[in-house]
Amino acid sequence: MLKVMFSAKPAAWEEYRETLMTAFDAEGLDVDLSRDHDPAEVDYIVFAPNGPVSDFRPYTKTKAVLSLWAGVETVVGNETLTQPLLRMVDHGLTAGMVEWVVGHTLRHHLGMDAHITQQDGVWRDTVYPPIAAQRTVTILGIGALGAACGQALHGLGFPVRGWSRTPKQIENIECFSGDDGLRDTLSGAEVVILLLPDTPDTRHVLNAETLGLLARGGFVINPGRGPLIDDDSLLAALDRGQVAHATLDVFDVEPLPKDHPFWSHPNVTVTPHIASTTRADTASQVIAQQIKRGERGEPFLHVVDRQAGY
Ligand code: NDP
Numbered sequence: 001m002l003k004v005m006f007s008a009k010p011a012a013w014e015e016y017r018e019t020l021m022t023a024f025d026a027e028g029l030d031v032d033l034s035r036d037h038d039p040a041e042v043d044y045i046v047f048a049p050n051g052p053v054s055d056f057r058p059y060t061k062t063k064a065v066l067s068l069w070a071g072v073e074t075v076v077g078n079e080t081l082t083q084p085l086l087r088m089v090d091h092g093l094t095a096g097m098v099e100w101v102v103g104h105t106l107r108h109h110l111g112m113d114a115h116i117t118q119q120d121g122v123w124r125d126t127v128y129p130p131i132a133a134q135r136t137v138t139i140l141g142i143g144a145l146g147a148a149c150g151q152a153l154h155g156l157g158f159p160v161r162g163w164s165r166t167p168k169q170i171e172n173i174e175c176f177s178g179d180d181g182l183r184d185t186l187s188g189a190e191v192v193i194l195l196l197p198d199t200p201d202t203r204h205v206l207n208a209e210t211l212g213l214l215a216r217g218g219f220v221i222n223p224g225r226g227p228l229i230d231d232d233s234l235l236a237a238l239d240r241g242q243v244a245h246a247t248l249d250v251f252d253v254e255p256l257p258k259d260h261p262f263w264s265h266p267n268v269t270v271t272p273h274i275a276s277t278t279r280a281d282t283a284s285q286v287i288a289q290q291i292k293r294g295e296r297g298e299p300f301l302h303v304v305d306r307q308a309g310y
Helices: 010-026 091-110 112-117 144-155 178-186 231-239 280-296
Strands: 002-007 031-034 044-047 064-067 137-140 160-164 174-177 191-194 218-222 243-248 268-270
Touching (some): 002 280, 010 280, 044 280, 064 280, 091 112, 091 191, 091 218, 091 243, 091 280, 144 160, 174 178
Parallel strands (some): 137 191, 191 218, 243 268
């Protein structure tokens, strides 16, 4: 019988214990799932950074640490973690992110705010929203989440550009990579969506210089991570109209401090890191499938590259 340790916050245990056992059964895995196994006997750890395990050294037999989160920036540098770390790619999480990104993109693309906030009795019938084909959307980070958002936006008719670390070819997305690629993909960009991981290389990818590459009056949508943006540069770009609006789900410090200027800025929308989340039913299936791969001697999927940081 496999021993699987569940290390996340107590509420997650309530959410996952049954769905995980159902998924293990579906994969034909005989599993003893617990929150307090003897570390020396644990085969796999289901892990979230807000759970009790932070020193992985006693887990001498553990074959993989399965993150419940897509973002691994808080654990990737843990020197006690020598076992393979697998990040979460969950189609429930992806579906939620696609809906959030498409919703916020359409809000800005269609200029919905003007009609929601200006019900003033004036019949303004001369300005029609553009159609998607007239507005290119740029996605920084075209991995599991960014590429799925790109396909959905393409399906609505938006031309889509994407930027990654390594060169890519993805159908329906004009792909760019590397430093020159960043410049090219941001030049004249009207909507920029950030779905990069938080690594030393992606910190402040949007800064005074790169924000200046956008089309004047562009939109920034950040469901990636707070450190991707230099806040002061973004505020300055908003104040001079270079950026028309920023919709931000993630921040350097979370919860966003009450006195942070983002809260009161008229052209900033703050959402409290809710763009998407791992869904217990679908994520449990992913975890069971990964463990089954491990038990069959097949390579794990979505193994974190410690060097690259994601
Ligand atoms: P992936 O690892 O699948 O994709 C990451 C993408 O970023 C890849 O295209 C990768 O390039 C690119 N990238 C990484 N480093 C660089 C770099 N230095 N320069 C250019 N491109 C780079 O991650 P996911 O799509 O699963 O998740 C992305 C992020 O979304 C997570 O790390 C997390 O921070 C965030 N997230 C936010 C949530 C929310 O609710 N707000 C929920 C879930 C995730 P390459 O393809 O070459 O590897």
